[in-house]
Amino acid sequence: MSGFLGFNTRGHFYQCPNGHVYVITECGGAMVESKCPECGCAIGGRDHTLNNTNARAMDFENIGRDEGLADNPFAWGRGA
Numbered sequence: 001m002s003g004f005l006g007f008n009t010r011g012h013f014y015q016c017p018n019g020h021v022y023v024i025t026e027c028g029g030a031m032v033e034s035k036c037p038e039c040g041c042a043i044g045g046r047d048h049t050l051n052n053t054n055a056r057a058m059d060f061e062n063i064g065r066d067e068g069l070a071d072n073p074f075a076w077g078r079g080a
C-alpha cells in the first residue's frame with residue numbers, strides 16, 4: 001500500500017460547518033468550492049483560501065503527519 005488512505009502526502013483534511021471531515025487532494029489547498037456530501041454545506045474555497053465556515057480537521061491532520069503527510073504549506077493552514 002502506498003500513501004495514506006490512498007494519496008501520497010498530497011492532501012489535507014478539513015471539516016464542513018457540521019463537522020464532516022473531507023479531504024482536499026493535490027496541493028491540499030482550497031481551490032474549488034463544493035458541497036459537503038453529507039449535509040450539503042459549502043466546503044472548500046477559492047484561491048487557497050478556505051471557506052471561513054470550514055475548519056481544519058486536526059485529529060486527522062495529526063494522524064496524516066505521523067504517516068508522512070506534508071505540513072500544510074499555506075499560511076492559514078499553519079499553527080497546528
Ligand SMILES: [Zn+2]
Nearest residue numbers: 016020036039
Ligand atoms: Zn457536512
